[in-house]
Amino acid sequence: MNSLQQFLDSHPNLRFLFTGGKGGVGKTACAAALGYAFAQQGHRTLIASLNPVHSLSSVFGQELSGGTVRPVRGVERLHAVEVEIDDVVARYRDNIGRRVKDFLKWADIPVDAKPFIDIAATNPAFEESAMFDKMMDIILSEGRDYDRIVFDTAAVANAVRLIGLSKIYGLWLGRMIESRKEALSMRVQLAFRKEKIMEEVKKDPLMADLLAMHQRFEAVKGVLVDEQKTAFFFVTLPLALPIAVVRRFISMVQAYDIPVGGVLVNQVIPPELAASAEEYLRNKYEEQQGYLAQIKGDLGPLVRGFVPLYQQEVNSLETVASVARDLFSYVPATWEQLEPRPSPKLERVTGIMAA
Numbered sequence: 001m002n003s004l005q006q007f008l009d010s011h012p013n014l015r016f017l018f019t020g021g022k023g024g025v026g027k028t029a030c031a032a033a034l035g036y037a038f039a040q041q042g043h044r045t046l047i048a049s050l051n052p053v054h055s056l057s058s059v060f061g062q063e064l065s066g067g068t069v070r071p072v073r074g075v076e077r078l079h080a081v082e083v084e085i086d087d088v089v090a091r092y093r094d095n096i097g098r099r100v101k102d103f104l105k106w107a108d109i110p111v112d113a114k115p116f117i118d119i120a121a122t123n124p125a126f127e128e129s130a131m132f133d134k135m136m137d138i139i140l141s142e143g144r145d146y147d148r149i150v151f152d153t154a155a156v157a158n159a160v161r162l163i164g165l166s167k168i169y170g171l172w173l174g175r176m177i178e179s180r181k182e183a184l185s186m187r188v189q190l191a192f193r194k195e196k197i198m199e200e201v202k203k204d205p206l207m208a209d210l211l212a213m214h215q216r217f218e219a220v221k222g223v224l225v226d227e228q229k230t231a232f233f234f235v236t237l238p239l240a241l242p243i244a245v246v247r248r249f250i251s252m253v254q255a256y257d258i259p260v261g262g263v264l265v266n267q268v269i270p271p272e273l274a275a276s277a278e279e280y281l282r283n284k285y286e287e288q289q290g291y292l293a294q295i296k297g298d299l300g301p302l303v304r305g306f307v308p309l310y311q312q313e314v315n316s317l318e319t320v321a322s323v324a325r326d327l328f329s330y331v332p333a334t335w336e337q338l339e340p341r342p343s344p345k346l347e348r349v350t351g352i353m354a355a
Contacts, residue, residue, distance in 0.1 A: 231261025
């Protein structure tokens with residue numbers, strides 16, 4: 001097991017970190033703790049919540065909502081933003097509308113643009129597309145003044161669709177550019193005054209827009225697949241379902257060439273807490289030992305840190321500081337002695353480990 005600090009030491013240029021996992025496993029608490037730790041280490045850090053249901057304000061115990069970057073009170077060099085999906089979608093819809101209207105005007109097609117815009121906006125992946133566009137903004141411009149940016153993503157399904165756009169978006173743009181080239185070429189071939197049409201084609205606003213989008217996308221894609229700059233961290237609990245989700249999630253993220261940073265295990269019951277507790281917690285402790293053995297067997301080389309189960313909720317700067325401290329230093333007392341116990345059907349995960 002390489003610890004979180006060892007991983008960071010071996011990736012000194014790491015700038016973009018993502019946290020993800022099943023809902024309710026503590027993704028936001030871990031993202032907040034990472035941001036807090038980086039700021040304490042002297043890095044100008046931004047935490048950006050891409051989760052439609054934000055929790056950053058609750059975790060820090062202070063108001064961070066509104067969609068604008070705000071300083072986190074009490075921590076130098078740390079800022080946060082809860083990206084408001086409604087605002088992002090509205091701006092994205094306006095941009096799409098402008099492009100459709102420009103195209104119809106340029107092509108001299110006298111039809112109402114609204115139905116085309118409505119169709120585009122009702123696409124099932126429209127929200128993820130808008131959020132992906134916002135993420136590109138943060139990576140390329142809004143986040144340029146920060147040494148490290150931590151993205152807190154939504155639960156697995158949303159996060160996979162968001163990350164999946166890193167590949168689908170590029171394929172779509174490539175196809176759109178080729179289609180536009182074919183259409184423009186056809187227009188020149190059919191024109192009587194080819195010189196005049198050639199001049200118009202060179203000014204084609206849609207092609208210029210597509211090429212600018214493609215250039216922007218390629219810049220972001222270069223960052224997302226660079227293992228020295230980007231890493232995705234998976235948060236899990238020592239429970240069957242979250243472990244299974246992480247195993248599947250790793251395969252999905254790797255399919256999009258996003259580098260895997262590691263796994264963070266949250267809410268581990270310390271033995272001293274179990275020893276002094278009622279039967280229920282002692283039983284949960286014994287159950288967790290089995291799942292920790294499973295995590296060691298399934299994901300051991302990827303485990304970077306642990307967070308113990310706290311007796312209070314993570315909802316203040318003080319508790320975020322505790323999570324940050326434990327992520328970098330706490331290891332369950334039984335971890336080294338645990339016998340790895342791989343789960344069934346590990347062919348794909350074993351393949352991941354060997355990769």
